[in-house]
Amino acid sequence: MDCSVFQYIGIFTSLYFIVKIVLKLIEGSRLYIFSTYPDFNKYGKWSVVTGSTDGIGKETAIQLASSGQNIVLISRSEEKLRNVANEIESKHNVQTKCLTIDFSDDEEIYDKIADFVQGLDVGTLVNNVGIAQEISCFHEHPNLSKFLRDIIRLNVISVIKVII
Structure with missing residues (x-):
């Protein structure tokens, strides 16, 4: 199956945004669910x-x-x-x-x-x-x-x- 350059760009762009969303979810859970307070x-x-x-x-x-x-x-x-x-x-x-x-x-x-x-x-x-x-x-x-x-x-x- 031939993939054009545009398909590769679409795949990488989608992966980029998925990774960003996952990182934001991890950061949010760390801040709001597993938050720690300074001593x-x-x-x-x-x-x-x-x-x-x-x-x-x-x-x-x-x-x-x-x-x-x-x-x-x-x-x-x-x-x-x-x-x-x-x-x-x-x-x-x-x-x-x-x-x-x-x-x-x-x-x-x-x-x-x-x-x-x-x-x-x-x-x-x-x-x-x-x-x-x-x-x-x-x-x-x-x-x-x-x-x-x-x-x-x-x-x-x-x-x-x-x-x-």
Whole structure:
């Protein structure tokens, strides 16, 4: 049986795409079915999570605690901090420390954070603090200068200053 050049090209192209699909399936199963998590304890016994009372920050703190990490919870709501700390301690048998900080405050908050974690074996930082607000017209915002200052402090400066 004679095969033309086009048939060979078709066969090789089909094999190429089949191999790519199989490799993607293997990669996906490795990531989603047989996933492994890093051993955070080899970096340090404590993790610091900012913005830890709601949403992604809270869930990140819970997941770190489930892996055996002690958690430093940082947020602006003391009541929510206590609730999250109690939940984590009761479910995961780890220690928590709570620090009430509003990242839109002055620059001294970073010294407070440094003093608070002094002496702890911190190996992981999840800097989750930030704000996002949809505004259609900036010029209509009631307090635009404070709003912009808070966005810069929470979404830009905190990212750099918390690590330093």
